[in-house]
Amino acid sequence: MSRRPLVGVSTYLDMAKWGVWSRRAALLPATYVDAVSAAGGVPILLPPGGRDAGRAVEAVDALVLAGGPDIDPAAYGAQPHPKTANVQPARDRWELDLLAAALERGMPVLGICRGMELMNVACGGDLVQHLADHGASADHRPAPGSYGRHRVRLDPASLLTPALGAELMVASYHHQGIGRLGAGVRAVGWADDGLVEAVELAGADFGVGVLWHPEEDEGPPGRAVFAALVDAVEAARALPSAQPN
Secondary structure: OOOOOEEEEEOEEEEEEEOOEEEEEEEOOHHHHHHHHHOOOEEEEEOOOOOOHHHHHHOOOEEEEOOOOOOOHHHHOOOOOOOOOOOOHHHHHHHHHHHHHHHHOOOOEEEEOHHHHHHHHHOOOOEEOOHHHHOOOHHHOOEOOEOEEEEEEEOOOOOOHHHHOOEEEEEEOOOOEEOOOOOOEEEEEEEOOOOEEEEEEOOOOOEEEEOOOHHHOOOHHHHHHHHHHHHHHHHHHOOOOOOOO
8 A cells, every 4th residue: 555645734934822832833724734634645744944945845745835824915026905914925935935846846736725826926927915905705704713605616627626516615714816817827716706716737737726725624525625636646656657755
C-alpha cells in the first residue's frame, strides 16, 4: 500500500492565547487539518517566515493555500481600498514562492478563498477589493465571524464537477474577489450574482482555486474538494514517469 499523500497547508502568523500565554503563533483553523485527514492525506503545516519555499514544497505531495486576511494590493499594482485590512506582505511573498515552486514541480494545488485570489494575482490578475461597492450579494460575508451560504454553478468541464455536481451550496466568508483574470486562469464556477467562485490554471494537471470554504463543510460537498486534491496526487503517482519525493 502506498503511503498517504503529504499535503502542505499554508498558515499565518498572528497573536493567540493558550493557557497562561498570549504570544505570536503560527495559526490554522483545525477544520483544514480535519478536511485533509478525512480525504486520506496527512496535513503538513507550512508557516510563513521560511527561507526556502522550494525545499518546503519538495517535502510534500500537494499544496493547499489557505484562506486568511487580505492580500497586499501592492502585489497587483493597486492602491489600498479603505476596507482592505490586515495585509501581511511577508505571508504574501511566502505563499507566492510556495505556489511557484509547486507549479514548477507539477504538484496538485488547491487555493481556498484568499488562496484562490493569490493564484490569480500570481498570474498577473487583480482583485476587487470590496465587493459591496459593486453590488455583490451580502451572502458572501453576511456578518463578522459568520459564514454565509449561497449557490455556486460549476462549468460542466471543471475538474470539480464530477465530484460536486453542476450546482452546490457553499460556506462563504470574503469581501474581496477576482477582478481581471490572470494569464492562464480560467473561470469555472460562479455565484448567482456573477462573481467568479472557482478557477483552474492552464497547464496544470490540478491547479484549482475556490472562493468558498470547503473545509467548513463536513459533508460530501466540502470533503469532496479535498478528496479531489488527494486523488490528483494518486493519479500522478500512477504515471510511469512519476518519481517519489
